[in-house]
Amino acid sequence: MVAVLFSLAASGCGGSSSSCPTEVPPCPTPAPSFVAEVNPIIQTTCVPCHGPGGVEANRPYVTYEDMKVHGPFVTMYSQVLGCRMPEPPQQLTSSQRQRLLEWFACGEPDDRLASVDGGTDH
Amino acid sequence: MLECLAAASCGSSGGQPSTADAAVMGAEDTHCGSGASLMKQPVGICYTDEAPANAASCEVEFQPNAAAAAPDGGATSDDAGAASDDGGGSSDYGDTLSNATGYDDDCKYQLSWTATPVAVGKDVTFTVTATRLSDGKPAHCAGVSAEAFLDNTPAVPTRASSEMGSSGKYAVGPLRFPQSGQWTVRFHLYEECSDSMEDSPHGHVAFFVNVP
Numbered sequence: 001m002v003a004v005l006f007s008l009a010a011s012g013c014g015g016s017s018s019s020c021p022t023e024v025p026p027c028p029t030p031a032p033s034f035v036a037e038v039n040p041i042i043q044t045t046c047v048p049c050h051g052p053g054g055v056e057a058n059r060p061y062v063t064y065e066d067m068k069v070h071g072p073f074v075t076m077y078s079q080v081l082g083c084r085m086p087e088p089p090q091q092l093t094s095s096q097r098q099r100l101l102e103w104f105a106c107g108e109p110d111d112r113l114a115s116v117d118g119g120t121d122h
Numbered sequence: 123m124l125e126c127l128a129a130a131s132c133g134s135s136g137g138q139p140s141t142a143d144a145a146v147m148g149a150e151d152t153h154c155g156s157g158a159s160l161m162k163q164p165v166g167i168c169y170t171d172e173a174p175a176n177a178a179s180c181e182v183e184f185q186p187n188a189a190a191a192a193p194d195g196g197a198t199s200d201d202a203g204a205a206s207d208d209g210g211g212s213s214d215y216g217d218t219l220s221n222a223t224g225y226d227d228d229c230k231y232q233l234s235w236t237a238t239p240v241a242v243g244k245d246v247t248f249t250v251t252a253t254r255l256s257d258g259k260p261a262h263c264a265g266v267s268a269e270a271f272l273d274n275t276p277a278v279p280t281r282a283s284s285e286m287g288s289s290g291k292y293a294v295g296p297l298r299f300p301q302s303g304q305w306t307v308r309f310h311l312y313e314e315c316s317d318s319m320e321d322s323p324h325g326h327v328a329f330f331v332n333v334p
Binding site for chain 1: 169187214215267269270271274275276277278279280281300308313316317318
C-alpha cells in the first residue's frame with residue numbers, strides 16, 4: 001500500500017520537484033510511436049485543457065500540427081520535463097512522462113503515415 | 123546566498139562570466155514601442171484554481187477558472203497566432219530578446235535580469251525584476267519561473283522562486299545548463315493564471331543567454 005501511494009505521488013507533479021526527472025533522457029531505439037503511445041497520452045492528459053472548451057483552448061494540442069505550431073514542441077518538452085505540465089487534476093504516470101520525454105528527445109517522430117500503411121499501429 | 127546574488131550584478135567574479143558576459147548584446151527591445159509611444163497593456167483578472175494564500179495583498183484580482191467561462195469572461199487572447207518552430211525562441215510566446223531588459227510579448231511588464239556566474243554544469247540563479255507597465259508598480263506575487271532551451275533541447279526548468287518582500291524582485295533558480303551555447307531563457311509570470319484571456323496577468327519574456 002505504501003509503495004502504491006509512493007508510486008502515485010511520484011507520478012504527479014503536485015509541487016514536489018523531487019519526483020521529476022533531473023536530466024534529459026536520451027532517445028531510445030526504437031523511438032516511441034506517436035500513434036500508439038504518445039498521442040493517446042496527449043489526448044487524455046493535455047487536450048482537456050489544450051482543446052475545445054479548455055482553459056488553454058487558445059493553445060490547442062489536438063493534432064500533431066497543433067502541437068508543432070502552438071506548443072511549440074520544445075516548450076512542451078520543457079514543461080513535461082519540469083513536471084509543470086500537466087496541471088492537476090490531470091496527471092502523468094512516471095512511465096508516461098518518460099515515454100513523452102523520450103519522444104521529444106527523438107525529435108518528435110511522426111509515424112502516422114507508417115501506421116496507415118500498416119506499420120506500427122494495431 | 124546574498125553575496126552570491128550580489129555578485130551577479132558586479133561583473134566577473136572569480137574568473138566566471140556573469141551578467142555582463144551572459145547577456146547577448148543587441149538592439150534594444152522596441153516591440154512595445156518606446157518613449158512616449160510605449161504600449162502599456164493593463165493587467166486584468168487572473169483566472170486560476172490555485173490563487174496564492176496572500177492573494178489579497180497581490181494587487182491582482184483572482185477568480186476561479188469557472189468564472190472565465192461566463193459569457194462576459196473577457197476577451198480571448200490572440201496569443202494563438204501564427205508561430206514558427208524555431209526551438210522555442212518565438213511562436214506564441216513572443217520573440218527572444220537580446221540584452222538584460224525587455225518587455226513581455228503582450229506589453230504588460232518590463233523585466234530585467236541579472237545572474238550569478240554562468241557556466242556549464244553550474245547552478246545559476248537569476249534575479250529578475252518585474253514591473254507592470256500600466257501603473258509602474260512591482261509585479262507582486264508573480265511567482266516567476268524559468269525554462270531554458272538550446273536549439274530543440276531544454277535544460278531541466280525550475281519553478282523555484284522567491285520574491286524579495288513585495289518588490290517585484292525575484293530570485294529564480296537554480297537552472298543548470300548542460301552545454302555551452304546561446305541559450306534561450308524564458309521567464310514566466312503568474313503562470314497559474316489561464317493565458318486564454320488577452321489581459322491575463324500570465325506573461326512571459328525570453329532572453330538569449332550566453333553559456334561559455
